[in-house]
Amino acid sequence: LVPKLQSLVLTHTLLSSWEQVAQITRQLPHLSALHLSKNILEIPKDPAALRDSFRSIRQMVLRGVGYSWDQALQCAEMWPWVEDLVLSPNGISVLRQPPDTLFQQLECLALQDNPISSWETVCRLGHLPRLKSLSLADCDLTSVSFPETPPGQKTPLFVHLVTLNLHNNRLEEWVSIAELNKLASLEDLIVKGNPVTVREKRHITRCLIVSHLGKLQLLDRMAVTRDERREAGIFYVNRFFPLWVQCGGTAEGGTPSPEFVREHPRFLSLLKTYGAPETVPDGKMPSLNKKVITIEIHAPQEPDRGPIRKRLPLSMSVEKLKALVTQLFPRKGSRFCLSLASHEEGKESVLDKERLDLSFYDITDGSRIYVRW
The missing domain is CATH 3.10.20.90 (Phosphatidylinositol 3-kinase Catalytic Subunit; Chain A, domain 1)
Known part of the structure; x- marks a missing residue:
């Protein structure tokens, strides 16, 4: 009746198997978006046999279907060309690297509202060749780390990732924010709702995040302007210059401690851009309240x-x-x-x-x- 239908919502239905879904989709050659949330669908013994029925699907929404990550990978054999995949919430806690036959076209992946607590398991998705947007909002992440990539360098993981949503996780330390600068293409970050973002006044927190992330264009859905970046950089240098000196740095550069570099990998770059603040003879910063x-x-x-x-x-x-x-x-x-x-x-x-x-x-x-x- 509707052969040119492009989007179909079959949420919370009496469908019980993917074979039943395939009987519907094979009659809709132009269908590109399929919503199957809140259905209990038995996984077929040979998922790849149903590929022709899902050949046109580019967006798959599977909220609340009760699949683990491994079960989601099994299902993906039916629609390996998907570009936008939503798997939240499904109780997923562990991820593994998808086989090379899957997700080669995947650009957007939504895993929010899943109990994912380990950034190490997230990194198993880092080799997806076209992934541009990753949502990990409302998960249980406590830290972000790319330990094999030195400070100031870019990780070989997530090379095309532009948008990352970390809203309402449990990130505690600023070093996790600093680690995000290792993502080569990150421009759009949502990070509000984490413990690390509520310890300072809102505008100070924003300044610190902008200073940590050199390519950021959007922070918590608000544009980062050129003037804001400059103001944030000056504030950052003024705030951390005394610690820089204590750790072995100088107004011209120097060699600070590895711990300082790990926590403030962009400080030297900002110092070279904006210059050192005025110092007093004993090398300590004057009190800004008295200056x-x-x-x-x-x-x-x-x-x-x-x-x-x-x-x-x-x-x-x-x-x-x-x-x-x-x-x-x-x-x-x-x-x-x-x-x-x-x-x-x-x-x-x-x-x-x-x-x-x-x-x-x-x-x-x-x-x-x-x-x-």
Whole structure:
């Protein structure tokens, strides 16, 4: 009746075997998406014999069917060309590497809501040649590690993985976040809901994650902008520079301890990009809460007024700086924008993070702040 049907939902039906499903799908040559969730389907003795009935299937959804990973691999012999596979939740706790005859076209794999606690077992999927998206949300993962890949290098596993969902796991340590930078293609990460992400204020946590992951474009479904990456990098260098020095590093580089490199593999790269923060003679960082600098506030649209010099604590927020500017340049009902003159001639950085302190930006004695309406 509907030979051109492309998507079919047979969720929670009285179907009891794959042979019965095959009788339906062989009559639908254009069918590409098949949903069979919450069915109890007996696995055939020779799954490969039913391949012709599933030749057009590219998306298979099997939520709550009670299959182990090995049973899912048995079923996959019927539809080895699948590109999108959903297997959550099914009580899967152990994974093994699929044979080379399966999943050569698989791009998206959803394993969320399964009790998978070992990252080592996840790595058995690392050789899938086209895998781009992997969902491990609401599993029991406690750590992420690629021990055979040195810090700063890229793992040969998951080479095409762009999107990774680790929402609501049990990741405890920042080193697990640092390990994710070993994924060569990772651009989209969901990691909220892990213990490691709730110990700091939300914007600080985001800064730390962005600094750890050099290619990230989306974090928890929010875009990582160029300005945000720069601000995060400066914050990261300022925060961990004292520890870098304690572990053997210098403002020019040096050779820090292996433990520091393991936990902060991108620090040297960020240090070279943004430079070392100002230090005091004893080699310790000055307290940002006590550090006071002098800045110049310029208003190009009011040429009759020269620059206004103000001594301000680096702990002052951008929001409070804007309040000060409002007092200095009273224009009722007028919105304005603050920007920091860059060290590069003609370039400016917008100060648009109102809740962040001035210390978050690369502001030093003599820095010029421009106000424009």
